[in-house]
């Protein structure tokens with residue numbers, strides 16, 4: 607892919623000068639869903655699929671973008687003096703937002719650039735193609751403009767900031783952090799309140815992590831996401847009238863039950879219940895993995911799905927069919943929806959010799975119920991962003 611992005615760059619923008627190529631990964635979250643913006647823990651890992659770019663600095667203030675995946679849209683041209691988001695800017699609102707956020711932080715971007723991208727994250731799969739594009743853009747800007755003071759954690763927070771404030775999606779820090787801080791064969795145990803993190807080696811002797819793409823993405827995802835987030839914020843305010851906490855992630859299960867009646871609305875109490883219990887499940891799951899207790903890890907994944915389905919209500923019937931089918935298979939340690947929800951992917955831990963039967967069972971169940979064919983990816987955990995040349 608790095609070659610195709612480079613070749614396309616030369617074809618469109620010429621071969622002269624200092625052309626550089628970059629990559630930033632997508633992510634899959636193993637457990638800890640909708641906990642990041644609630645001050646809880648997450649446990650994602652970077653994938654070996656992601657977004658690639660070829661780029662070169664310019665002498666003027668023009669910026670040109672081209673995406674091989676959306677080639678019909680052609681070259682989109684803008685300038686450093688015209689960085690407002692717009693509908694017609696389409697996907698380029700992501701890199702534009704990152705440029706805007708860099709400048710907003712006082713980082714010196716004093717010329718434009720040309721950038722061609724491509725990627726192998728399936729569209730709408732919930733494997734964070736937008737976060738990988740944001741981190742990729744930040745990584746590229748740091749390199750092109752020699753902004754060495756910017757750390758990889760900054761790349762994550764700048765990416766999130768631009769997504770929240772430029773693209774209007776109130777996401778947490780998980781996706782950008784997983785992309786910017788990925789480490790081969792490790793998942794990242796991140797405390798989203800403090801951004802303290804620890805790598806946990808994923809050594810699954812005899813097991814595979816399998817991502818199943820439902821290939822459905824229900825509309826209104828972003829508005830439902832923002833709604834869940836504000837319900838949790840409101841529940842937190844109510845809880846703060848009876849206990850001294852700064853986020854839902856501060857609460858143990860026992861404390862939540864003690865103070866729960868402060869939350870007036872029953873649906874809101876369910877949302878907060880998920881956030882508190884999911885955070886505790888994540889902490890327990892990482893411990894189980896460290897203890898080599900994969901069975902407990904899998905049970906916590908299953909409980910995560912039930913809570914996302916029933917309390918947080920971010921699953922959907924198509925995903926539930928895939929998860930139910932996974933649970934019915936021999937050799938499946940755990941299976942759950944992953945990512946923001948309302949479609950996208952599930953993540954499952956499956957015994958090596960059961961992977962084929964797992965695929966068959968899910969394909970059959972999904973076909974029967976929805977006449978759709980899922981896609982499967984056996985996950986390899988990769989590193990964070992890189993420059994090739």
Ligand code: GLA
Nearest residue numbers: 639640777778779780945946
């Ligand atoms: C999306 C968001 C993340 C996180 C997940 C749910 O992927 O971008 O910040 O909230 O949903 O865990």
